[in-house]
Every structure is written in C-alpha cells, then in structure tokens.
Amino acid sequence: MKLASLKNGRDGQLVVVSRDLTQANDASDIAPTMQAALDEWDVIAPQLAARYEMLNAGKAESFAFDQSDCESPLPRAYQWLDGSAYLNHVELVRKARGATVPESFYDDPLMYQGASDTFIGPRDAIVAVSESHGIDMEAEITVITDDVPMGVTADEAMNHIKLIMLVNDVSLRGLIPGELAKGFGFVQSKASCAFSPVAVTPDEIETWADGTIDLPLLVDYNGQPFGKANVKTDMTFHMGELVAHAAKTRHLCAGTIIGSGTVSNKFEGGEGKKIEDGGVGYSCIAEIRMIEKIQTGEFITPFMRFGDTVGIEMNDANGQSIFGRIENVVEEYDA
C-alpha cells in the first residue's frame, strides 16, 4: 500500500494514496498520524491495506491527491540514521583528496545519526543561511522500521522493514570537513531533509529483493536530467544489513528511518559519467566535483545556489512514479 501525511499540525494527517497517486482517502479514523500507525503496525496495517484495496477499486471515499499538500511521511521522527552503502561514493571522495578507503569500510558500514526533528515537506524549499555553506542534494532510498530488537541479524532485520521512501538528504558541504575532523559526526553540516510524498510497503515494488531495489533513482537539477544511478548496482550493504548495524547495541523504536546513503554507480568500472555523455550521472553534486578534481585538478560544477531546484523520483517498469516526486528549491533564510 501507499501512505502519505497531509500538512496538518506538527505530525500531519494520515492518508491512504491510490497506486497511481491520483486519489487519496482520509485514514485518520484508522490512525491519526503515520507515527501512530507505526506504533501499532500489526493492528493498524491490515486496516490500512483493506482501505487501500477499496481505494484502488474506486470503492472508498476519495479526493484528488496533491503531492504539494504533503509533509514528509513522518514530518518528524524519533530516529533518522543514514548509512553509506555505496562505497563508490566514499572511494571518490577519498581519491579526490589522495586518500584510500580503509579495508574495514567494506565490512563495517559507515552510518551517522541524523537530525529527525524538523524534516521539510517533499515540495518545500531548502532554506539556507549562505551559499558559501556548499548546499548539496543527496538522493537515497530509505526504510521505516517497526520496533527492532537489539542484536537483530540482517536477515531478521528484513522483516522489520515496513515502509520505503526516497530522501533528499540535504548537505552543507562547506561545513562537513570541519565537523568530520572533530570526529563527532554531522550537526551543522546537514540541513533538514525532505522525504518523498509517499511511503510504500515493500510489496508495492516489484524489484524489491534482498534489501534493495533494481531500479534507477532519477535526479534532475534545474530541469535537466542529472542522475539515474541504479539502486542495486554497486550497493555494498543492503538495507537489512544497515538496520542490523543500527541495532547492534540498542533496540530501535517503531518509526526509525534508515537511509542507504547517496546512490552511486561506477561507470564501466571507472569514475562515472554525466548523463549527456552516456553515463548514469550522479545523485549529488559533490560526486561530480570529485570526478572533476580527479580528472582536471579543479572543482568545476558549483554547489546549489539560491533559486536552484532539485527533483528526485523513481518510476516502475511502466513509467509510473512509485513514491511521488521530491522537488526542492533553495531559498535564502530570512531570519
């Protein structure tokens, strides 16, 4: 099934969305919010699924679904952990500064605890203090879990994945080196993220298997195709492995969101290529800059400026948008 949260108060109003994303049904009689649904998922999910079937059959009360009316599916969450499952991305970042990737990175996922208190909506503006902060998008897939017990295995973790979303993990590249040098992760160098309008159950995705999706993640930038990297290709850790990593020493609460990290494909074993040059492009600007630096010695493509727009979406084999479209314009913060 497909679920969304319409803008309404701090936590939104839960709606069931038709498979083709055209119609929605107010599901707040079943659970008022997405978090409330996740808190009692075993009881609530079957009721939502029944409503979803009726909606798709044209037998439920419905209204036109407008993605612009959406909050992120969880407008705020108790936990957002972002992995870095695409080592190609890490390899490029390191190569650009003449460093290698430690062997352990291939067995032990990189993961950071992200800010989950103020997600922006899928069509909201990225509000930033300064272009000098190096504003960048990161297109990723994410999962939402139910309650996950400490010490879960990667296989068991797969059963705790209840919903899937896309995310734009907005990064402030200019602030990252300073924070990474301190070793305590990202605080100021990550802005509020935007998730896809719709969260879907794994059974909605034909190519969901083994904790990944065999489909390209489409990124456009100022109206031009920018990335179409395949989520499955070159993924070092699958989503079940990332959930298990997060739960090694703690239980995870229902509603925990875990991200894949920036999707990144090698290109013919090499460093990646722009779409216009026949490659699959990029899921963030930092990556193309790293390739420029490796190939020419200079960073060429600038980070996002006020007024720039990024779009993120994923289509099924028939061209139907699965999660709806993230579209964020960058705006200057007016304090």
Next chain:
Amino acid sequence: MKLASLKNGRDGQLVVVSRDLTQANDASDIAPTMQAALDEWDVIAPQLAARYEMLNAGKAESFAFDQSDCESPLPRAYQWLDGSAYLNHVELVRKARGATVPESFYDDPLMYQGASDTFIGPRDAIVAVSESHGIDMEAEITVITDDVPMGVTADEAMNHIKLIMLVNDVSLRGLIPGELAKGFGFVQSKASCAFSPVAVTPDEIETWADGTIDLPLLVDYNGQPFGKANVKTDMTFHMGELVAHAAKTRHLCAGTIIGSGTVSNKFEGGEGKKIEDGGVGYSCIAEIRMIEKIQTGEFITPFMRFGDTVGIEMNDANGQSIFGRIENVVEEYDA
C-alpha cells in the same frame, strides 16, 4: 515547576510533581504527554504552573510520587544532541593518548547527534550485550527547548530553555575508538540514555544563571561516592551557547534535548582526584582511567560490569533533591 512522565504507553503520562518530590498530580487533562505540553508550551505551561502551585499548597488532588514509576521525562524525543562543554574531559582523554586539544575546540563546541528513540527510565536497567563493550556512565545536565529558530544567538537561546534535567549518557567505551575513527559520530557506541525522574523549569534552581548551575552533580557507584564535580566550574560553553551551536543551520523542534557533556572539574589546576583523596571525583569511569594512564602508564579501574549500579542526583543548598535520582544497574541482554 516540576514535571514527570509516569510509565504508561510509549510516551508516558504527564504529571506535576511537588517541589519536595513527595506528591504528584495527574496533569493529563492539561496535556496528555510531555511532548504535547512542549508542542504548545506558551499555552500549556501557565496551566501546569497553576496546578503546581496548588499541589505545593496541598490544594490539588494528589498521590504519592514514586520515582520508580517514571519514564524519562520524554520517554522518546525528536532530538537529543549532546555537547562536550567541559574541555577538561577532552584534554584528559587526549593527554592519555599523547595528543593535544586543537585550539578550535575552545571556540567551536564538540557536539553529536544522539539516539533519542528509546530512552530508558531513570530507574531502569542498562541492558548491554557484553562487558567487553566497556560500559560507562556519563553524568551531565541537559535542557529541553521549545521551537528554536535557525541562527539564534546564544543570548536569545537562553529564552528557549524551558526545562532542565540530568542524564546518564550511557557509553560503550570499547566501541568508541572504532566509530570515532570513521568520523561519523556515535551509533553503536552509545546505549540508550536515562534521564532524571523529574524535569524542572529554570526558576526552580536558585543557582541557575548564565546557562549553568552552581551546584555539584553527585555521582555514586556501587554505593560509594564517586563524583561531586560542580556544574559551573570549568564549563567552557554554557547551555545557551550549545543551543545556538545546534541551531546554526536548522530550526530545532520543541522537545529538543541538549546535553552539557560529562561534567568535569580540574583539581587545583591539575588532573582531578578521587573523593576519598580529597578531590571532587569523576562523572564517568573513562576519566579516572585516563588519569591512571597519565600517572601510572596503565588503566586500572575497570568499566562497569553486570550487576554494577550508578546513581546520579543533584541537591539544592538545603539538601533537597532537585530532579530526583537516576539509578541504573547494568544487566546482561537476554536476546
């Protein structure tokens, strides 16, 4: 006023607690949960304050308050950020491994995004997979904010501090070096934290001024006094500065918790001393181990073992417990 959350569902039941911590009044008619109160603090706080005055005057319905019935005041939160305001602690850690503290650490606070989805209750057990993970307490003060706008100054930030608590920021020292080396902060190396039974408004603390408290934070370990470091002494950044640091590039949602980091005092300009040797002791085991390492070349005091108990509390000038007592025993996880 003083507030607590009794164990009841995932988010607890809001109660007002008498100043002397003996009586409580069910406040769920005003706001069902602590988060609900924080979401509309300007409207809710005056109602809770009125109830608190009646309770202290013996004019409100009440029942005996039992700290063991409490969840952490926010049983789960949308954000928990922990600073490191006591550079003495950082200096000792670095000195023990022969490194110095970068100059920037004195202007730019260390802060990490912590896990906020599964806090344990103030009297709950710390459940750990293995003693080899190096289980340690960290005694700190923390504040809860209302909505904080991006770019707030440290002075303005002081007005957004609505409640104050203590915390035991449970750390798994054996896992920290590996995670810090990756640069992405703490994920597996922090277990679920425990907060004090009671959260109090700043006006309840006579010595709250300039974003700190001029009182010792009392730590006991297996029934023996272990620490009594003064919160104000040697604090490099005050709580308003830490809130402003967190809000530099993002709005913070009401209910954001920000911690001071392990309270740590120098002793006569030197490295600190045990209470039994006339010093103020320590707020975590790691610190005494660092001093042992510096002085003898060896770590001597072991980290916590299954069955060990840590207590954390703060008394006012009259010996009255302000926040109630955190008391956590360490237990082995039975998967």
